[in-house]
Amino acid sequence: MFDRNFEWSELVRFATYAGPEATLGVVSGRRRQGKTFLLDAVTRATGGFMFTATETTEADALRQFGAALAAHVAEPTLFRFSHWDEAITRLMSIATSGPTTVVIDEFPFLAKASPSLPPIIQRALDPGAQRTNTPVRLLLCGSALSFMGKLLAGNAPLRGRAGLDLIVPTLDFRLAAQFWDIADLPTAVLTNAIVGGTPAYRREFTQGDTPAGPEDFDDWVIRAVLNPGRPLFREARYLLAEEPELRDTALYHSVLAAIAQGNASRGGIADYLGRKSTDLAHPLGVLEDVGMITHETDAFRKNRSAYRIAEPLVTFYHAVMRPMWGDLERPGRAADVWSRAQPTFRSKVVGPHFESICRTWARWHADPATYGGHPSRVASGTVSDPGAKTSHEVDVAVFGRDTDERETLLAIGEAKWNDIMGLGDLGRLEHLRSLLAARSGAREQEIRLLCFSGAGFTQELRDMASRDETIQLVDVARLYHGS
Template identity: 65%
Template sequence: MDKPVGMFDRDYEWSELSRFVRYPGPEATLGVVSGRRRQGKTFLLDAVCRATGGFYFAATEATETESLQQFGTALARHLGEPVPRRFAHWDEAIEFLMTIAAGPTPVVIDEFPYLAKASPQLPSLIQRALGPQGQRQGSAIRLLLCGSALSFMGSLLAGTAPLRGRASLELVVPTLDYRLARDFWDISDPALALLVNAVVGGTPAYRREFTLGDVPDGIEDFGPWVIRNVLNPGRPLFREARFLLAEEPELRDVALYHGVLSAIANGNHTRGGIAGYLGRKSTDLSHSLTLLEDVGMIARDPDAFHGKRSTYRITEPILSFYHAIMRPEWTDLERPGYAGQVWDRSQTAFRSKVLGPHFEHLARTWTRWYAHSETLGGLRTHVASGILPDPAARNSHEIDVVVFGRDSEGKEVILAIGEAKYGDVIGRGHLERLERLRELLIRRDDRATPGTRLLLFSATGFMPQLREATQTRVDVQLVDLARLYEGA
C-alpha cells in the first residue's frame, strides 16, 4: 500500500501494517497496536482501512448494550445495509464479524480497552473465533485491536491471557524523537527546536490539533508562544497533563500519581527522594511507580555503576513542564491575564527543572542512537548515567553520560563518559573535571581505560581556548546543538 500523502514519517509502522493486512493466507489473523495518546494511531489505522476498504470501529466509554448497538450500526453502514445490525451478545457479534469478507480485509477495533472494560469476556471470545473451530467458519479478516491504555494493551498478550500467542503483529506507535519532532514542527533553528521539544516533546497532536499550527517565530517568540498555547486556560494544552492521568484507567488515586510526578519534576529521582518529598515510606510507593512505568509516564533508568540503584524520569515533557512550572502556580494561571507574570518568575525553574534534565536526556539519546562509532571509540551496547563514588574525597560525582561497549574479546568496556550543560559555556574546567573522573574511574573499574573518550555537550557553546586545546585530541568530543541535531 502507498503511504497516504501528508502522513509524516511512520514509514516503519506503515510498512508493518501493510505486511499484516496484505498477508494472503486464508485464515483470520490478529494484530495489536498500542501507544500513548495523541501519537496518531487512529490516523494510521483509519488510513489503512481507507486504502483497503476495511472496517473501522471506534469504541467509546459505554455499557455493553450501548457498545453492541454502536458496533451494529457501524457494521451495517460499512456493509451498505439500510438497517443497523442487532446483536444480543458479543459472541454473536464476533462470530458475524469473522465472516464479513471473502479475502484479506482489515478490521480495526479502536479503543478496545473501553469495550473490554464493559465486556471482560471479549478477549476470550476473540480467542475462540481465532481458534480452529472459528477459522473453519470465518474469513481472512485481519483483526487489529488498538488502544492507548498501555498497561491493558500489554496484558492482552502476556502470561496466561486468552490472546497470548495469537497475534501476528505487536506494533507500538512511539512519540517522535527530538530530531523528527524538529522536522515535524518545521523549525530550522536547533536552539528553538530544543526549547519547544522540552515543553511538548514529540507528540504529533500538539503540533496541529492542540495549537492549530502555531509555531514560534524565532527564539524571541518562544516565551509568547508558551504563554498563548501552554499557559493559556483557553487552550487544550493547559489541562493536557491532568487529562493524561485522568484518561488512564489504571491510575485510580490521581492525587498520589500527580504527587509522584511532581517529586520527580522537582529533582527527586530516586525512590527514597520521591518518598521523602511526599512524606511517605519508600516501600509504600512500589505499586505507584510500577503503574506509572506500565502506562509509559515514567521510566526507570539503572545506575551505570550500581546495578541495584536506579533513578526515575518523566518520559512526557508536557508532564514535566506542568509539574515543575504550572502546578505550583495553578491558582494564578487559571485567572486570564496572569500567564505572563507566571512565566517571567518561572525562568529559573524552567532552566533548572525542565531544560537542564531534558538536555541531559537528549545527550544520552544522541549518544545511543546517532553518535558514530568513531566518535565513541567503538560500537556501543547501551548508554546510561551514574553516580561515581569517591571514597578518598568522601563524596560522589554524577556523570551524565556513560557509554558501554565491548572490546575485541567480548569484554564489556566503558567507551566514553560525558557531561551535558544546557546553560553553561563549557571551558577548560569542565574538561579537567571529566579527566579527573576518568582517572578515578580507571582506578575503581577495570572496564575503563586511558582511551575512554570524554564527551562535552553544551547548548550554549564552548570557549575558544577549549576548542583550540582539543582540536587534535581524538579522546575529546565537543557536541553543540548543531551536532546534536544534525551530526554524528
C-alpha cells in the same frame, strides 16, 4: 503522514496478507501519537471497517458495534447482538471478497466492560473456527499501555495469535524539530522540552502555531501553552485522567510533582511527599506500567536507579504550571507567571531534558568512531569518590562490548545547557575517568570524554579537543545534524 514509513509498511503488509484465514494484529502506543490516524488511513485505503469504542456498558457497546457493522455491510436493519460471541462471529464473516481490514480502536474500553472479549476473539481465531472464517485482518488498538502490553503476554488468551505487534513511538528530538518546522536549534530544544515529540500537539492542539524563532519563544509559551483558552493548558491533567489504571489521581500527581522537582530516587520521592519509601512501590509501579515514568538503572551502581517522567509536557506542568495554577487560570496573568518561572524552567525542565537529548544522541545518532566502538547501552550514573568522601553525577555513560562480549565503558560525558564549557569541565571529566579506570582496570585513554553544551565551548577547550581525539565536543548543531 510524517515519518511513519515503518509503521505504515507493516500495517500494509498485514492488511494485504493473501492467506485465506482470519488474522490478528495489535497496535499500541502512548496517546496523541497518531495511531488512529494511521489506522484510519489503512482502513480507508483498503476499504475496511473501523469501530472506535467508548467507555460504556457492554449492552451499549454491543448496540453501537452492531449499528456500525450493519452500516458497513449495507444491512438495512441494525444488528442486534446479545453477546460478543455473536458479534465476533458475524465480524469474521464480512471479508467475502478478499482480505478486509477491521480496526477496533480503543479496545481496552470494550475489554473493561466485557472481560470475556479477548477469550472470545481467541476462540474465533482457533483452527476449528477458521474453517468458517473469512480473511478478516483484525487490528486491536489502544493507548492503555499496561493493558495492551499484557494482551499478548504470558498466559493471556491472545498469546501467540497475533501476526502484528506494532508500537507507534513518540518522535525523537530530531524528528520533532522537523515536524514542528523549527529551524533555530536552541529554540527546537526549548520547544521539545515542553511538548516532546507528540505529533498531535502541533496539529490539533496548537493548530500549527509554532515558535518562529528565539525572539518568539516566550510569546509562544504564553499564547499556546500557558493560555487557559488553549488545549495544551489542561492536557497534562487529562493525560492522567484518561488512564484507567490511575484511580487515586491526587497521589499520582503528587508523585509526578516530586519527580519533576528533581527527586529521582524512591527515597527522595518519599521524603518529598512525607511518606515511607515502601508506600510508593505500588504508585510508582503503576505509573511505570502506563508509560508515564521510566525506571532507569544507575550506570555504575546496579543497586541504584532513577525515576524520570516520560512525557515532557507532564514535567513542564508539574514544575512550572501546577505551583502557580491559581494565577494561570486567570486570563492575562501568564506573562507574569512565565517571567517568574524562568529559573525553574531552566533548572527543572530544560536542564534535565537536554541531558536526555544528549543520551539519545549518544545511543542512536553518534558515529561509533566517536567512542572507538559500537554503543550497546547509554545511561546516567553516580561515581563514588572515596578520596574526597563524595560522589559525582555522570550525565552520559556510554557502554559497548569487547570481543568476549564483556561490557566495557567507552565514554563518559557532561551536559550543560546554559553554561559555556571550558577546561575546568574537562578536568572534572578527567578526574572521573581516572576513578572509573582504576575501578575497572581499563586504560584511561580508552575512555573517551564527551562535552555537551547548549551555550558553546571556550577556545582553550576547542584547541584541546582539536589535538586529542579522545575529547569530543558536541554542540546543538552536532546533536541535530552531526554524528
